[in-house]
Amino acid sequence: MAVVSMRILSPSAFITILVWLLLTEPFGSFAQNDVDCLRAIRSSLEDPLGYLGSWDFSNSSRTSICKFIGIECWHEDDNNILNIRLPDMGLKGGFPQGIAGCRSLTGLDLSRNSITGNIPYNVSKLIGFVTSLDLSSNQLSGEIPVDLANCSFLNVLRLDSNQLTGQIPLQLSQLSRLKTFSVANNRLSGQVPTFANANITAESYANNPGLCGGPLSPCSGRSKANHN
Ligand SMILES: *[C@@H]1O[C@H](CO)[C@@H](O)[C@H](O)[C@H]1NC(C)=O
Ligand SMILES: *[C@@H]1O[C@H](CO)[C@@H](O)[C@H](O)[C@H]1NC(C)=O
Ligand SMILES: *[C@@H]1O[C@H](CO)[C@@H](O)[C@H](O)[C@H]1NC(C)=O
Ligand SMILES: *[C@@H]1O[C@H](CO)[C@@H](O)[C@H](O)[C@H]1NC(C)=O
Numbered sequence: 343m344a345v346v347s348m349r350i351l352s353p354s355a356f357i358t359i360l361v362w363l364l365l366t367e368p369f370g371s372f373a374q375n376d377v378d379c380l381r382a383i384r385s386s387l388e389d390p391l392g393y394l395g396s397w398d399f400s401n402s403s404r405t406s407i408c409k410f411i412g413i414e415c416w417h418e419d420d421n422n423i424l425n426i427r428l429p430d431m432g433l434k435g436g437f438p439q440g441i442a443g444c445r446s447l448t449g450l451d452l453s454r455n456s457i458t459g460n461i462p463y464n465v466s467k468l469i470g471f472v473t474s475l476d477l478s479s480n481q482l483s484g485e486i487p488v489d490l491a492n493c494s495f496l497n498v499l500r501l502d503s504n505q506l507t508g509q510i511p512l513q514l515s516q517l518s519r520l521k522t523f524s525v526a527n528n529r530l531s532g533q534v535p536t537f538a539n540a541n542i543t544a545e546s547y548a549n550n551p552g553l554c555g556g557p558l559s560p561c562s563g564r565s566k567a568n569h570n
Contacts, residue, residue, distance in 0.1 A: 375443045376423045380407055382440020383426075391432040416446060425449035429476070437461060437482075442468040449474040453500065460484035461501075466492035474498040478524065481505060486525070491516045502546075503527040510534055510553070525550070533561045 377399065384394045397410045407423070408415035414425040423444045429451050436459040441447065450472055457480040462468055466489045469475065473495045482504040490499070491513035499517070502524040509532035510525060520537055524546040531552030534542075544557045554561035 375445055376421050377407055379423070379440055379443030380410065380413070382443060383438040386435055386438045386440055388434035389431070390434070393428070393431040394433075422446040425451075427451040428455070430454040433457065437477075439468060446471070448472055448495070451476040452480065453477065454479040456481055458482070461487050461490070461506075463487045463489060465489050469493065471495055473519070476500040477504070479503040483507065486510055486514075486530075488513050490514060493517070494519070496520055498522040499524075501525050501528070506530055508532075534558065 380397060381399060384397055387394065389395060393411055398406070405415065405419065405421050407413060407421050408418070412426055412428040412431075413423055414427070416422045416424045423446060426441070426444065426447060427449070430453070433452065433455040435457065437452075437457060439462060441450070447469060448471055450469055451474070453476045457477065459482065461477065461482055461484070465487055470493055472493060474497060475493070476498065478500040479502070482501070483506065485508035486501065486506055488511040490496075491511060494517065496517050497519050499514075499520060500522065503526070506525065506528040508530065510530055512533065512535045514520075514523075515535040515537055517537070518539055520540045523537065523540060523542050526546060526548040528550050530547075530550040533555040534547055534553050534557075536556055542557065547553045547556075547558055
């Protein structure tokens with residue numbers, strides 16, 4: 343097929359098409375990623391209160407998604423999404439994997455909803471550039487994925503008031519920009535990470551069954567052995 347169409351096209355027409363593809367494709371696909379990202383988020387979350395029902399994808403204007411509730415774009419004249427803030431909207435379902443399509447995302451707030459299941463083990467592949475991640479007050483369970491340590495731009499990480507279990511990955515201490523961190527009100531145990539540049543107080547760890555170290559009481563040999 344490709345050979346046939348190359349023969350039919352004159353060289354100048356071929357070059358024109360090539361240049362047109364080179365000029366339009368990167369922008370076209372960037373824009374489409376963010377639209378597809380929001381479509382995927384909407385279809386993966388249950389929305390009993392109808393907030394996301396107001397996301398109207400029929401508007402052909404490129405930038406119409408920037409006016410959607412909870413969506414903030416980088417600039418008025420393109421549609422690269424900067425922040426997604428959907429707190430307290432009664433949303434249900436798992437962490438929306440389709441968010442990977444929002445490639446320029448720097449902030450995600452899904453706090454105070456009913457998000458269930460695990461934080462994806464490949465979270466840094468999904469939201470690797472976020473500076474702020476707030477998943478507090480949901481129903482997330484399972485362990486905190488070690489891959490969160492690869493979200494190296496994080497300033498704010500709030501996972502408090504969920505049902506997270508196991509140990510906090512000590513690799514999170516690699517998050518050199520972290521200023522705010524909370525895992526209070528979960529079911530975590532074991533040693534807490536030490537953060538070089540953040541002043542994390544005991545409050546950030548409150549109401550967990552067995553955390554120790556850092557601003558908490560030192561880990562005894564026995565509790566360390568339990569987690570080795
Ligand atoms: C489509 O979106 C643009 C940009 O947000 C807005 O100005 C325009 O009014 C919208 N058109 C309709 C028909 O909703
Ligand atoms: C992340 O993991 C999920 C579940 O295994 C998988 O479906 C998805 O393709 C992965 N995403 C990326 C970007 O690696
Ligand atoms: C971070 O990403 C690298 C490359 O994908 C991977 O090899 C490594 O295991 C990840 N680190 C953590 C702590 O998950
Ligand atoms: C950390 O914060 C606590 C409470 O705000 C304060 O008392 C303490 O001096 C701070 N420590 C450092 C090293 O900044």
